[in-house]
Amino acid sequence: MPRTARPRSGTALVALASCLAMGCASGDLPEREAPPRSPGATAPAGDGVVTWASTADRVGVAVDGRGYRLVVRTSVGGTGLRVRLSNAFGDRPVTFGNVHAGLQRDGAALVPGSNRRLTFGGARSVTVPVGGIVYSDPLPVRVPAASALVVSLYVPRAQGALTGHWMAMQTSYTTDGDHTAEESAANWTQRIGSWFYLDAVTVRPRPAAGAVVALGDSITDGWHSTTDLNRRWPDRLARRLRASPTTDVKGVANEGLAGNRVLTDGPGQSALNRLSRDVLSLPGVRTVFLFQGVNDIKAEPGATAGELIAGYRALTDRAHAAGKCVVAATIAPFKGWREWDSEGEAVRRQVNEFIRSSGQFDAVTDFDRVLRSPHDPERILPAFDGGDHLHPNDKGMQAMADAVDLESLDCEGG
Secondary structure, eight states, rough: GGGGGOOOOOHHHHHHHHHHTOBBBTBOOOOSOOOOOOEEEEEETTTEEEEOOOOOOEEOOOTTTTTEEEEESSSOOOOEEEEEETTTSSOOOOEEEEEEEEEEEEETOOOOTEEEEEEEEEEOOOOTTTTTTEOOOSSOOBTTTEEEEEEEEEEOOOOOEEEEEEEOSOOEEESOOOOOOOOOOOOOOEESSSHHHHEEEEEOSTTTOEEEEEEEEEHHHHTTTTTTTOOOOOHHHHHHHHOOOOOOEEEEEEETTTOOOOSOBBBSOHHHHHHHHIISSTTTTTEEEOOOOOOHSSSSSOHHHHHHOOOOOOOOHHHHHHHOOOOOOEOOBBBTTTOOOOHHHHHHHHHHHHHHOOSSSSSSEOOHHHHHOOOOTTOOOOBBBOSSSBOHHHHHHHHHHHHHHHGGSOOOEE
């Protein structure tokens, strides 16, 4: 249906914005309710700063007696390592029997002597109820910045819906039985391309250090960047922040999710519905970097500019109320992608004009201007095109990270 066939009045848009602020989607109830919170199962994050994170979703069916050796990359370094385990999308409790953290040597093999047991309230095991999350106790070791951290989980009891992040762009490993304490790769022979249960890692960095969360879709998730090389644009941004002497923002959390939308649930909960869990609940977050909207535009039916702008306003208001800065990025061109049409392009241009000129955000990064071709501004520059005319390649990811004004991330929110 053409977007012009379903106009919204000014009154309707005000009502929509109010609905969005409370978690509704496009004036209707969410397609899937947010998972219930279980305060009794959620340990506080403490005084740390997030060094790695990923967006949780329902990713399949859980199996008893499995081990997972998950490889993630830290951004900021520090002491007091804690991991956050999630059963946000589970429909049954899940028990973690043993959890260890170490440093990767090669593949599933760990640096000798680096693998340490994590506890939960002093216990080796923990059961997380439906919809719950839990933080481990702090581990009294120092974790370097930009390190390949390996978190090994043994899950003796887990059935029903499985919580995880399916498109990791990182090779991890799985096995049968409990081999979490082993530093050898001998029993970790099954490769996987997803992260399961683990959705955040925190450390205590030097004083004044903070973090930025990249809230996005598959472009932020890294699709068409090179697997296992950490070339997503948030990874590149983390490198720049680490090298900069002028900013205290050193942590980067990648909360990108392929197919994700601002307004409606689909692949995962909408940005509006997952903002609290995936962004505002993470410790040490100073700034939200908002780069979403293309999936809302190219959906059928696609969002109008007014609807998407109302969603941005609701997200920004909630982040500001939580004391966070918001940096927004313009929506990149995608002509040539199968769902592109001239009506969607008109919406993209209207939304980008709002992002650039409205003053709604604390700062703006213009990814549209960075990525578009000077010969056809509705298309990605061929040198940055990952091949499908929507997702940037490694060079495009680097150009995006280079376009971010680092000082814009180190501001006072609210």
